Amino acid sequence: MVRSAGLLLYRTGASGLEVFVAHMGGPFWKRRPRAWSIPKGEFSEDEAPLDAAVREFAEEIGVAPPDVPYELLGEFRQSSGKRVTVFAGAAPEFSVSAVHSNTVRLELPRGSGRFVEVPEVDDARWAPVDAARSMLVAGQVPALDALALLRHDDVSIWPDPADAG
Template identity: 80%
Template sequence: MVRSAGLLLYRSAASGAELFIAHMGGPFWRRRERAWSIPKGEYTDEPPLEAALREFHEEIGVPAPDVPWTELGEFRQASGKRVVVFAGAAPAFSVTAVRSNTVKLELPRGSGRFVDVPEVDDARWVSVDDARTMLVAGQVAAVDALVGLLGRSG
């Protein structure tokens, strides 16, 4: 079973909570409606939070903010991948440009021609409602878990 871990940053805004999400890079995601994701990545032997912090840095290009993290749970995506999501309040976090690592893809498939594409090509703060329509469907449950947590604590 493939396991991933990710970080869901949040902050308060005049219109309600905002979430920091990332747009997946490469031609497959270019024209898809739900092409956004919680910054995340696969892990095997390391603790999930360490993996989530490492992957955030690799995908966004800057270290994750040094904040307390709360495990929201493990969420299943349509692919079968399981994603452990950690949430952290990061009101001062900002990034001017995403500097993601790259992955090698064969384009077109079977051609023997490989190109490097960024794992992430954009990241931004969006409203909770926007995140629910932008994120890949399997990650919306993590947003709902965060909203539930924030409702109980505030």
């Protein structure tokens, strides 16, 4: 089982609750919907998930995450089967002027023998939670629900059965 850990930074902005999300780099994600992610990465059995989340944030964003308390939101399964352990931290003052991500080596096109280096993340920004719901890969959306519960925000996290049509 592939395991990953990430940090979901949050703050209260002009539009309410906002989260810090990252756009995945490389040609595969360039024009795809739901190409945003919680900054995260894989870890091994001998690394604590929170330590991995902090390390991966720095690698993907190019700056260390803020030194704030982090709370476990839970483990969330993505469609690929990967399990992502997510920690949330309030970071009202956090900002980044430019993303300086590590790179990954890809064969493009697949089977061509030609390899290129692409950034793992090519953009990152604060987004209102409602917008982030349609930006994030689907398997990470439940982390937004967990964050709303943690913060006791008065938001509808589950569809209203009356809206089922």
